[in-house]
Amino acid sequence: xxxxxxxxVVEQLMSGLESVGKNPTSVVFDTINSATEAVVEGRTTILxxxxxxxxxxxDQDCISAGVTALRTQGTGTTGSRMANGSYASHIKLETExxxxxxxxxxxxxxxxxxxxxxVLTAVLGKGDxxxxxxxxxxxxxxxxxxxxxxxxRFKHNDTHSLERRLQRLKERASRCLIIVEGMYSVLGDRAPxxxxxxxxxxxxxxxxxxxxxxxxxxxxRGCGVAELDGVLDEVDFIVGTFSKSLGAMGGFCASxxxxxxxxxxxxxxxxxxxxxxxxxxxxxxEALAQLRNRPGLRDALWSNANQLxxxxxxxxxxxxxxxxxxxxxRCKDRESALFNWDKLLEAGVYVNMMxxxxxxxxxxxxxxxxxxAHTQEQINTIIEKxxxx
Amino acid sequence: xxxxxxxxxxxxAEILTDYLKDNWVDSPSSKLTITATTNMVTxxxxxxxxxxxxxxxxxxxxxxxxxLESLSNIQSIxxxxxxxxxxxxx
Numbered sequence: 001x002x003x004x005x006x007x008x009v010v011e012q013l014m015s016g017l018e019s020v021g022k023n024p025t026s027v028v029f030d031t032i033n034s035a036t037e038a039v040v041e042g043r044t045t046i047l048x049x050x051x052x053x054x055x056x057x058x059d060q061d062c063i064s065a066g067v068t069a070l071r072t073q074g075t076g077t078t079g080s081r082m083a084n085g086s087y088a089s090h091i092k093l094e095t096e097x098x099x100x101x102x103x104x105x106x107x108x109x110x111x112x113x114x115x116x117x118x119v120l121t122a123v124l125g126k127g128d129x130x131x132x133x134x135x136x137x138x139x140x141x142x143x144x145x146x147x148x149x150x151x152x153r154f155k156h157n158d159t160h161s162l163e164r165r166l167q168r169l170k171e172r173a174s175r176c177l178i179i180v181e182g183m184y185s186v187l188g189d190r191a192p193x194x195x196x197x198x199x200x201x202x203x204x205x206x207x208x209x210x211x212x213x214x215x216x217x218x219x220x221r222g223c224g225v226a227e228l229d230g231v232l233d234e235v236d237f238i239v240g241t242f243s244k245s246l247g248a249m250g251g252f253c254a255s256x257x258x259x260x261x262x263x264x265x266x267x268x269x270x271x272x273x274x275x276x277x278x279x280x281x282x283x284x285x286e287a288l289a290q291l292r293n294r295p296g297l298r299d300a301l302w303s304n305a306n307q308l309x310x311x312x313x314x315x316x317x318x319x320x321x322x323x324x325x326x327x328x329x330r331c332k333d334r335e336s337a338l339f340n341w342d343k344l345l346e347a348g349v350y351v352n353m354m355x356x357x358x359x360x361x362x363x364x365x366x367x368x369x370x371x372x373a374h375t376q377e378q379i380n381t382i383i384e385k386x387x388x389x
Numbered sequence: 390x391x392x393x394x395x396x397x398x399x400x401x402a403e404i405l406t407d408y409l410k411d412n413w414v415d416s417p418s419s420k421l422t423i424t425a426t427t428n429m430v431t432x433x434x435x436x437x438x439x440x441x442x443x444x445x446x447x448x449x450x451x452x453x454x455x456x457l458e459s460l461s462n463i464q465s466i467x468x469x470x471x472x473x474x475x476x477x478x479x
Contacts, residue, residue, distance in 0.1 A: 134445065151457040155445055168454040357438035362413070 020335060021342030024353040034058050035247075035373040040350065046378050048368045049352035051185075053325050054216050054297045055373025056290060057247040062283045069282035081275045082264065089281035096288055097252050101223055101238060105260040107253045108281075110273045112212055112241025115251025117143045118269035119208070119239055120179075124149040129176040131165055131205070133157065133191070135184055135360050140210060144179070156184075156360060159195045166203045174204035177236075182214030182225030186354050186367060188326030190214075193229040201234070208237040216245030216291045217325055222298060242280070246287040250276045300372040301325055304379055308370055311383035328354070328365040329386070337364035340389045347385045397470040398425025404450055405429075405466065408443050428465045453477055 017023045029038040029045075035055040036047050056062055069089070077084060090108055097106035109115035120143030124130060128149040132140060135156040144151045152169075155161035166173045178200055180191040193209065200207045211224035219227030224240070226232045236257060242250040253260060264270055276284075290297070302325075309323040318330040331337035334355055341353040344366070352369070356362040368382065402423045409419035418433040429435045435443070440460060447469070448455055453476040463469050 134441070145458075152448075152454050153441060153445060153457065161445070161449075164449065164452075165454060168448075168452065357436045362436075362438060 017338065020338040022345065024338070024341055027345070027350065036371055036375075036378055038350070040345065043346075043348050045345070045348045045350050046374075046381060047350050048370070048374075048382050049350050050371070051213065051244040051369045052247060052371045052373070053213075053245045053301055053369070054247070054287070054291060055371040056245070056287045056297075058373075059247070059287070059290065061290070062247065062286045065282040065286040066279040069278040073278035075279070076277045077275045079274055080271055082271045084275070086275070087278055087281065089278055089285065090275060093281055093285050093288070094252075096285060097254055100221070100288065100292065101254040102232065103238075103254050103256040105255050105258060107260055107263055107270070108276060109251040109253070109270055110276050111249060112239075112243055112251035113139045113142075114269045114273055115239050115241065115253055116140050116210065117146060118267040119237060119253045119263065120144055120177075121147045121269065122263040122267040123147075123177060123206075123208070123237065127175070129169055129172050131162060131169075131176055131178045133180045135186070136179060136181060137185065137210065137212070138358070140179055140181075149177075157189065157191060159192055159199060162196065163199055166199060166205065169203075176203070176205040178205050178207045180207075180209055182209055182211040183217065183324060183326070184360075185213050185326065186359055186365060187320035187328045188213075188324035189321050190218075190225050190228075190324070193226055193231050193235075197229075197231045197234045206236040207234070208239065209235050211238055211240040213244060213326065215240045217298065217301065220295075222291050222295070242284045242287075245291060246284050248280050248284040248287060250280055250284060297372045301370065304370045304372065304374045304376075307376065307379045308368060308382060311379070312386055315383070315387050317386065325370045327368040327370065329368070331364045331366060334364045337366060341366055343389060344385055347388065349382050349385045393474060394467065394470045395425060397473050398466050400450075401425070401447065401466050401469055401473070402427065404446055405443055408446050409433075412442070413439065423466070425466050425470065429469075430464050447473065451477065 014023060029040055031039040035052050035057045038045050038047055094106045094108055098104060109118050116139040124147035126148040130144045130149050130151045132144060132151055132153050133156055134153045152165055154165050169176055180196060183190050209226050214224040216222045218225045221227060223232060226235045238254045240252055242248040305325045306323055308327050313319055320328040337353055344351055352367040354365040354367050359365060402425050406423050413419050429440060444455055451473055455472060455476055459472050
């Protein structure tokens with residue numbers, strides 16, 4: 001067996017996808033018309049799978065901020081902050097994030113993936129224990145693995161399963177990091193954070209919450225599920241991304257622990273990556289300001305989410321457990337998911353296709369993510385195209 | 390295989406049979422007879438997700454904690470029995 005033979009399996013998988021129709025991993029958007037519309041193969045297509053929750057990617061103030069930063073600070077930072085220094089906008093965004101989450105410290109990373117790797121490899125080391133929700137994102141698994149800590153999973157959103165595992169860790173529980181997501185990306189279901197915080201406090205553990213999909217979506221101020229559940233000040237580390245509600249690219253960690261300021265000296269995914277570009281910092285800062293100052297965006301998002309969820313529910317589709325801006329439609333098997341995904345795209349609706357093993361329970365889903373920028377007409381069209389499957 | 394490994398292997402085969410019937414009833418592997426010597430990867434063709442989910446059932450049955458890294462080299466139920474016994478002794 002040669003070095004590259006392992007790719008035979010990948011090739012077979014991709015051929016399998018293409019035999020049903022288009023390969024969902026190779027869709028090309030020829031033109032992006034707006035936050036909710038693109039042109040695919042000459043067809044105007046509604047975008048219902050972009051995680052663009054607040055629809056800010058085409059916001060004129062965000063674009064202006066980015067253009068100004070490009071003109072005045074150049075296209076890139078050409079290196080890491082440890083080697084090349086920080087730009088003022090990196091520091092300003094960190095200050096604004098700390099203020100937003102009402103904690104003392106925040107740190108910016110180049111991507112959401114790097115944020116999880118960077119934080120977990122800094123917090124954890126050999127001999128530490130992690131209790132990880134079974135449905136956690138791959139970046140959280142990867143960060144835990146890179147850290148060398150002992151990883152134990154608990155059943156998804158099951159606090160009894162978490163409690164039993166904390167008990168089994170005995171004295172190690174106090175050196176344990178519990179890792180959950182605010183809202184889970186495939187089904188749009190939320191972690192029971194108040195109960196998890198109670199367990200964390202009872203066992204003396206620490207808690208990291210990934211609010212990648214919940215930032216800007218939940219809470220009166222849009223901080224996420226921890227704010228919604230009234231436990232924002234109990235979470236040790238909040239991580240998230242700029243690439244969803246904030247419409248840019250990058251990641252962050254916010255924490256009430258001053259030690260976060262020292263992460264930059266030990267976190268390799270932070271130290272050995274080029275820092276985010278000035279334009280990305282500028283659009284992110286403007287988008288964060290809009291998230292804070294325009295609660296109407298969240299109202300529009302939830303109105304659209306309700307409309308889509310109830311519309312698809314009335315059609316008899318099996319959906320995720322709760323109404324959220326992620327509306328996942330369960331398919332009977334992998335083949336029907338592929339077939340229907342293709343049919344929706346042909347009908348001018350782009351959604352995500354989620355196949356095992358990256359899905360809860362090994363099921364296949366057509367996943368819609370809703371935006372505040374969708375119009376009621378667009379939501380009605382999405383429902384109508386689902387009805388045609 | 391000593392007696393305790395054999396006994397744990399038999400019990401694990403039973404837990405895996407139930408797990409597959411409860412969660413993967415449409416899968417061909419749920420129709421197979423599973424014994425302590427069954428290879429989960431080559432014979433049952435379980436993917437990494439299925440093995441990890443099965444492990445949650447095993448942990449709860451034996452009230453033990455199994456580190457994810459220990460699963461990386463598991464192929465057979467006998468391999469897993471060794472890990473369960475070691476975890477019990479921790």
